[in-house]
Amino acid sequence: MKISELRVYVLASAKKHYLMIAIETDNGLTGLGEGTLDHRWPSVAAGIEEGFAALVGQDPTSVQKHWSTLQDKVYWGDGASSRAALAAIDQALWDLTGKSYGLPVHxxxxxxxxxxxxxxxxxxxxxxxxxxxxxxxxxxxxxxxxxxxxxxxxxxxxxxxxxxxxxxxxxxxxxxxxxxxxxxxxxxxxxxxxxxxxxxxxxxxxxxxxxxxxxxxxxxxxxxxxxxxxxxxxxxxxxxxxxxxxxxxxxxxxxxxxxxxxxxxxxxxxxxxxxxxxxxxxxxxxxxxxxxxxxxxxxxxxxxxxxxxxxxxxxxxxxxxxxxxxxxxxxxxxxxxxxxxxxxxxxxxxxLGIEIDEPKLAEIATKFTRTHG
Structure with missing residues (x-):
């Protein structure tokens, strides 16, 4: 099982821009993550795409390894946007890991x-x-x-x-x-x-x-x-x-x-x-x-x-x-x-115990992007 595709959704409301992602693997499993940081969503989305590029083609279940690699080699510091991007990917990897083993993340x-x-x-x-x-x-x-x-x-x-x-x-x-x-x-x-x-x-x-x-x-x-x-x-x-x-x-x-x-x-x-x-x-x-x-x-x-x-x-x-x-x-x-x-x-x-209707989310999203590995 290897990381193959990223989908990013931004859904605007009166006060927030909700940024949600889906990471798909080559066997069809999808993991969900979120990096909502209000008006800073463009920098968070850019960071997610950069992080995805560093992980594509790898086994998603090595969560700690990927977290450390991204923090050290991609994001470098503790800035709000970088941490939100890392968070979105981390959640998606945990979701994928749980689904691949048939177990809740807890x-x-x-x-x-x-x-x-x-x-x-x-x-x-x-x-x-x-x-x-x-x-x-x-x-x-x-x-x-x-x-x-x-x-x-x-x-x-x-x-x-x-x-x-x-x-x-x-x-x-x-x-x-x-x-x-x-x-x-x-x-x-x-x-x-x-x-x-x-x-x-x-x-x-x-x-x-x-x-x-x-x-x-x-x-x-x-x-x-x-x-x-x-x-x-x-x-x-x-x-x-x-x-x-x-x-x-x-x-x-x-x-x-x-x-x-x-x-x-x-x-x-x-x-x-x-x-x-x-x-x-x-x-x-x-x-x-x-x-x-x-x-x-x-x-x-x-x-x-x-x-x-x-x-x-x-x-x-x-x-x-x-x-x-x-x-x-x-x-x-x-x-x-x-x-x-x-x-x-x-x-x-x-x-993580959540499932979404992705086509519906894409339909109502303010912005939707897809990135292939």
Whole structure:
């Protein structure tokens, strides 16, 4: 069995460009991967084609060998576009390997620790205009089955202020208390600060919400400062989470080895695929640090993230943008992870547990390219 053909699909929505690939072998098997990186899809697509050229004609099941070769000889560094290209190929190779042996990828990675993967919901807050409106949306989400919610008390990513004034901290603390009161103690809550605060403001916020029982506070301050995160954790007792902007186990090493956070958040796409994400998860386990994967992706990367969550003993919760990624998913996904209540149910299908209607995807794709070996 040898790698023979690459097909790249770009599907545009209002806010994202979903980049999905299919790698085919000479015996007709197809592996699926995803490298969604929003507006940077042209550089990711170019990187995928370059990586494919280095692998064509080879056995796809030597996944670790191919990952190391691509990282060292093709992509060279830890840039976002290069890692997303590597991730797409890595996922497709794992999918092919599972299908060739008739096994789900989680079996190839040592077997699942859990059959169900709990999630927290993001985007439930979309379009809110006030704290009262936010509370209404939170109560609706809980009524509809959500058991864990994350939001942005200093504003959404679309309207963040880069200078947070002192009064904004007290307003954000009040908002967290009001949401907690509205949804009750049985709903898990977490907040994302998106690196908007200096250390003193972050400490004031974390201390102010200490009695709200948050699962985590994400990126309260500059994500490249593990020292600041360690000080926050020690001084406030708040569990800090970060990692969505880190691209490799080397970048995670400083955060993990200093025990600066309670949770790391590797993205399957941003770190270069399952091969690297699993290693990051095991490194965190060494220091009793949990894993809550970053997952605002399309259906193939979601399947990969569910696989990652299933095999890590220190997994805590998976991010979900259910019903937001991508809007046309129901048109081309035949089989794939779907939320049942507040969790994904692990698939035992060979590969990553997702199948798509490629002709339909090609029909609705904004861009489609085919490369032969």
């Amino acid at each position: 079996k190839l990675l040592g077997g699942a620790v859990r059959e169900e993967v709990p999630v927290y919901l993001n985007q439930w807050w979309a379009g809110y205009t006030s704290t009262e409106d936010l509370i209404d949306k939170a109560e609706t989400a809980v009524t509809n089955g959500a058991r864990a919610l994350k939001w942005y008390p200093f504003g959404t990513p679309e309207n963040f202020a880069y200078r947070v004034r002192k009064h904004a901290v007290s307003s954000a603390v009040e908002q967290v208390h009001r949401v907690r009161e509205a949804v009750g103690a049985s709903t898990d809550l977490m907040v994302d600060i998106w690196r908007r605060l200096d250390w003193a403001s972050a400490a004031a916020f974390c201390s102010g919400v200490a009695d709200c029982g948050l699962v985590f506070v994400e990126e309260p301050t500059e994500y490249q400062s593990p020292e600041a995160c360690a000080r926050l954790s020690a001084s406030t007792g708040q569990r800090i989470a970060l990692g969505e902007r880190l691209h490799s186990r080397k970048q995670f090493a400083a955060v993990i080895e200093s025990q600066a956070v309670g949770l790391v958040q590797p993205s399957v796409i941003r770190v270069g695929g399952l091969t690297e994400a699993v290693k990051i998860g095991h490194a965190a386990e060494t220091y009793a640090i949990g894993v809550a994967p970053h997952n605002p992706h399309g259906p193939i990367a979601i399947a990969s993230s569910v696989t990652l969550a299933a095999v890590l003993p220190n997994f805590v919760v998976l991010e979900s943008y259910e019903n937001h990624n991508p809007p046309a998913r129901t048109e081309f996904v035949r089989e794939g992870p779907a939320i049942a209540g507040d969790r994904y149910v692990l698939s035992d299908a060979p590969g």
